[in-house]
Amino acid sequence: MRLFALAASLRQASLNRKLLHVAAGLARRHGAEVDVAEFREFTMPYFDADLQARDGIPEAAQALGRRILAADGMLLASPEYNYSLPGHLKNAIDWLSRIRPVPIRGKSALVMSASTGPIGGIRGLWQLRIPLEGLGMFVHPDMYIVPHGNDAFAADGGLKDPKAVERFDALVRDYLSAASALARRGV
Numbered sequence: 177m178r179l180f181a182l183a184a185s186l187r188q189a190s191l192n193r194k195l196l197h198v199a200a201g202l203a204r205r206h207g208a209e210v211d212v213a214e215f216r217e218f219t220m221p222y223f224d225a226d227l228q229a230r231d232g233i234p235e236a237a238q239a240l241g242r243r244i245l246a247a248d249g250m251l252l253a254s255p256e257y258n259y260s261l262p263g264h265l266k267n268a269i270d271w272l273s274r275i276r277p278v279p280i281r282g283k284s285a286l287v288m289s290a291s292t293g294p295i296g297g298i299r300g301l302w303q304l305r306i307p308l309e310g311l312g313m314f315v316h317p318d319m320y321i322v323p324h325g326n327d328a329f330a331a332d333g334g335l336k337d338p339k340a341v342e343r344f345d346a347l348v349r350d351y352l353s354a355a356s357a358l359a360r361r362g363v
């Protein structure tokens with residue numbers, strides 16, 4: 177099982193990057209191979225149909241599509257911005273949707289969010305499901321959130337609360353088994 181892992185934050189001290197690394201570590205412990213990317217690797221212009229007509233799909237969007245296609249599934253950590261997904265992530269999804277075949281179609285994803293607030297980014301994840309599922313992605317039904325993210329991570333990057341780690345581990349395991357069943361089906 178090969179996973180592509182991406183945190184949709186550009187910030188150096190991103191909580192979502194930390195959360196993604198925790199998820200990648202758990203997935204590796206359960207035998208997955210994880211390709212962790214930085215969102216900055218895929219800097220692309222705002223979607224513009226005129227730009228697409230003139231120059232085609234930007235290389236950064238195509239590179240992102242290739243990384244997704246090379247994996248069986250995806251770990252995706254996204255901050256919540258104003259009750260929704262960040263604009264740069266939606267922009268990347270919009271460019272991906274112009275590639276044929278659409279690289280995320282038929283792929284699975286486990287989505288997660290860390291937030292500084294008490295709700296942990298769950299509202300943003302519900303919004304994120306809409307374009308992903310609309311494009312044919314199998315978004316795992318259960319999602320993982322970290323509220324009060326500024327206090328949740330230890331200096332080594334791990335989650336401080338052992339019960340939270342236990343819950344996250346069970347979710348990652350559950351996702352891996354669903355993702356491998358979907359991958360075996362050849363979707």
Ligand SMILES: Cc1cc2nc3c(=O)[nH]c(=O)nc-3n(C[C@H](O)[C@H](O)[C@H](O)COP(=O)(O)O)c2cc1C
Nearest residue numbers: 185187190191192193255256257258259291292293
């Ligand atoms: C533009 C903007 C909007 C935000 N909106 C929300 C929000 O709606 N809900 C929330 O819980 N946190 C919100 N936050 C706070 C984020 O949870 C916090 O900045 C978090 O650290 C961002 O993730 P990152 O650390 O991975 O960059 C917002 C932050 C920014 C910069």
